[in-house]
Amino acid sequence: MAETHSLQDLRQAAVASKVFVQRDYTSGTICKFQIKFPAELESRIDKQQFEETIQTLNNLYAEAEKLGGRSYLEGCLACLTAYTIFLCMETHYEKVLKKIAKYIQEQNEKIYAPLGLLLTDPIERGLRVVEITIFEDRSIGSR
Amino acid sequence: MTGNMHLGVEEPIRECQYNQICTHNSSTMDTPHTKKKKIKRKWQVFPGRNKFYCNGRIMMAKQTGVFYLTVVLILVTSGLFFAFDCPFLASNLTPAIPAIGGVLFIFVMGMLLRASFSDPGVLPRATPEEAADIERQIDTANGPSGPGYRPPPRTREVLINGQTVKLKYCFTCKIFRPPRASHCSLCDNCVERFDHHCPWVGNCVGRRNYRFFYLFILSLSLLTIFIFAFVITHVILRSNRTGFLSALKDSPASVLEVVVCFFSIWSIVGLSGFHTYLISSNQTTNEDIKGSWSSKRGKGNYNPYSYGNLITNCCAALCGPLPPSLIDRRGFVQPDTPQPVAQTNGTGACPSNQVQSHMAATNPLLHSQPIILGGGAPLQAKTSLGGPCSTLGPSQASLPSSIPGLSCGGELMALRDSEIHCHHHLHHQHFISPEETPSPPTALPCATHLGHHVHPAQLFNPASQDSLHEDSVRGLVKLSSV
Numbered sequence: 001m002a003e004t005h006s007l008q009d010l011r012q013a014a015v016a017s018k019v020f021v022q023r024d025y026t027s028g029t030i031c032k033f034q035i036k037f038p039a040e041l042e043s044r045i046d047k048q049q050f051e052e053t054i055q056t057l058n059n060l061y062a063e064a065e066k067l068g069g070r071s072y073l074e075g076c077l078a079c080l081t082a083y084t085i086f087l088c089m090e091t092h093y094e095k096v097l098k099k100i101a102k103y104i105q106e107q108n109e110k111i112y113a114p115l116g117l118l119l120t121d122p123i124e125r126g127l128r129v130v131e132i133t134i135f136e137d138r139s140i141g142s143r
Numbered sequence: 144m145t146g147n148m149h150l151g152v153e154e155p156i157r158e159c160q161y162n163q164i165c166t167h168n169s170s171t172m173d174t175p176h177t178k179k180k181k182i183k184r185k186w187q188v189f190p191g192r193n194k195f196y197c198n199g200r201i202m203m204a205k206q207t208g209v210f211y212l213t214v215v216l217i218l219v220t221s222g223l224f225f226a227f228d229c230p231f232l233a234s235n236l237t238p239a240i241p242a243i244g245g246v247l248f249i250f251v252m253g254m255l256l257r258a259s260f261s262d263p264g265v266l267p268r269a270t271p272e273e274a275a276d277i278e279r280q281i282d283t284a285n286g287p288s289g290p291g292y293r294p295p296p297r298t299r300e301v302l303i304n305g306q307t308v309k310l311k312y313c314f315t316c317k318i319f320r321p322p323r324a325s326h327c328s329l330c331d332n333c334v335e336r337f338d339h340h341c342p343w344v345g346n347c348v349g350r351r352n353y354r355f356f357y358l359f360i361l362s363l364s365l366l367t368i369f370i371f372a373f374v375i376t377h378v379i380l381r382s383n384r385t386g387f388l389s390a391l392k393d394s395p396a397s398v399l400e401v402v403v404c405f406f407s408i409w410s411i412v413g414l415s416g417f418h419t420y421l422i423s424s425n426q427t428t429n430e431d432i433k434g435s436w437s438s439k440r441g442k443g444n445y446n447p448y449s450y451g452n453l454i455t456n457c458c459a460a461l462c463g464p465l466p467p468s469l470i471d472r473r474g475f476v477q478p479d480t481p482q483p484v485a486q487t488n489g490t491g492a493c494p495s496n497q498v499q500s501h502m503a504a505t506n507p508l509l510h511s512q513p514i515i516l517g518g519g520a521p522l523q524a525k526t527s528l529g530g531p532c533s534t535l536g537p538s539q540a541s542l543p544s545s546i547p548g549l550s551c552g553g554e555l556m557a558l559r560d561s562e563i564h565c566h567h568h569l570h571h572q573h574f575i576s577p578e579e580t581p582s583p584p585t586a587l588p589c590a591t592h593l594g595h596h597v598h599p600a601q602l603f604n605p606a607s608q609d610s611l612h613e614d615s616v617r618g619l620v621k622l623s624s625v
Binding site: 018020022023025026027028029064065066067071072074075076078079082083091092093094097123124125126127128129131 | 249250253254257266267269270272273276301302303304308310318319321322323335336355358447448455458459461462463464465466467469470471
């Protein structure tokens with residue numbers, strides 16, 4: 001089993017490689033990432049755990065882009081106020097993006113950093129990929 | 144132990160070193176002597192051919208001459224209407240006429256500015272690691288190339304709602320374009336749900352500003368019809384009293400307005416009708432012109448993106464959620480060390496003057512102490528770059544599209560373009576080819592070289608990462624781990 005790292009340990013770690021989880025376009029243009037488990041992570045993390053993370057992210061993005069009463073209401077209200085309303089309040093999409101950022105931070109702190117991995121928020125990569133940085137496995141004794 | 148940042152270090156030499164480095168306020172590892180390294184915002188280093196105003200809040204295409212023509216035409220025609228026709232109409236008919244006209248005019252200008260100034264949905268280019276990863280995947284998928292080297296086909300097929308869609312690889316942006324995205328050769332960007340590049344609006348029309356564009360042309364049609372109708376009414380009423388020729392003499396502006404409106408109505412109303420059809424069938428101009436989903440292509444050919452229902456298609460296009468800009472124009476550029484520079488000296492002590500708040504949020508490693516150190520500096524840097532348009536806060540990761548430039552009048556630069564594209568504003572014809580011109584063939588072998596010869600571990604040399612936290616953390620560690 002890989003050694004457990006704390007966040008401080010990762011500061012000294014070197015980046016071994018990066019894995020990119022690409023977008024899944026089978027449902028159209030909505031933001032969805034492939035659940036396929038990358039081979040490079042096999043030794044590092046449990047497949048189930050990883051899939052759960054990605055699935056949660058997909059669900060959050062689906063919530064952001066959902067068409068429904070709420071988004072229509074927001075759209076109409078915005079149109080009536082000539083979109084000036086967005087100077088005062090955030091769009092629904094932005095609120096969900098903040099939720100996603102928090103979720104990723106939580107996941108990193110609790111699950112991924114101890115395993116020597118780091119998830120990058122997809123919004124920083126233009127919603128193209130989920131970038132997972134794999135840090136080198138270093139023994140704790142070298143601190 | 145890391146994180147021990149207070150100055151109570153036993154060895155005075157290192158303490159002096161630490162102080163020295165802090166006051167230099169250097170931002171890069173390898174040039175500690177550059178005192179005045181200015182922190183750049185991302186729009187200043189944006190690779191596409193766009194123009195930015197108001198410190199990154201406003202984004203337009205390179206050639207904006209026709210846009211100014213549009214603005215002038217609308218302003219002049221409306222101005223003449225309000226000045227010459229409205230007084231007569233208000234007193235003889237009803238004051239509701241200038242009121243409604245005023246509302247329409249403001250709406251038209253608002254939508255125009257919104258469509259012109261916002262990010263159409265530009266996809267940021269791939270980071271070097273991403274590009275390398277994709278290259279690897281393409282090469283493994285295509286197998287080893289023989290002696291008669293042919294560039295591998297760079298397409299991926301995806302099944303969407305039962306239709307096979309080909310995803311093309313963009314050589315400029317080094318990504319596989321999402322479905323419905325296209326590369327605009329004028330702006331040199333990949334744009335999501337690319338509709339067309341509109342010179343009249345001075346910007347691409349894509350996912351994020353399509354509804355503004357549509358509302359603009361719709362309201363402009365209404366405005367031109369409104370002005371046309373009431374100017375005619377005005378002239379008729381006057382000529383009932385004083386005769387036709389003297390009516391024309393009394394309000395000469397009416398003639399100009401009628402002429403402008405007459406020619407505009409044909410094109411703009413036609414365009415509105417065309418886009419109404421596109422919205423109801425959930426197609427882009429690009430797809431319609433290519434006939435991607437036309438039944439002429441094949442029996443089973445249909446549009447996989449349509450919701451099937453006309454109302455849903457319209458609502459989705461006009462009232463759907465507005466995605467935020469993906470390019471984060473006003474964010475700060477993190478210090479990049481593209482070459483593998485050896486960070487032997489501990490000069491990376493104060494890198495935090497470029498920490499972005501949202502980077503810290505997503506990279507919990509850096510959430511604590513290093514930011515506090517230089518905490519004063521970045522805030523000052525941000526506010527000093529604020530400029531006159533200080534209504535919005537600095538560098539938010541998901542900033543909504545820019546407000547219309549009404550508050551930033553002073554900073555709008557009047558461009559004098561050598562070439563002004565005066566395309567005829569008829570639907571289909573004013574559409575400029577969105578097909579990207581592939582980058583010269585020399586780029587291709589270089590890319591494949593990268594894929595073949597560089598060992599993955601070398602690619603991810605610690606010194607060549609582009610993320611702030613690893614660099615700064617390493618620098619801090621060098622200092623504190625004595």
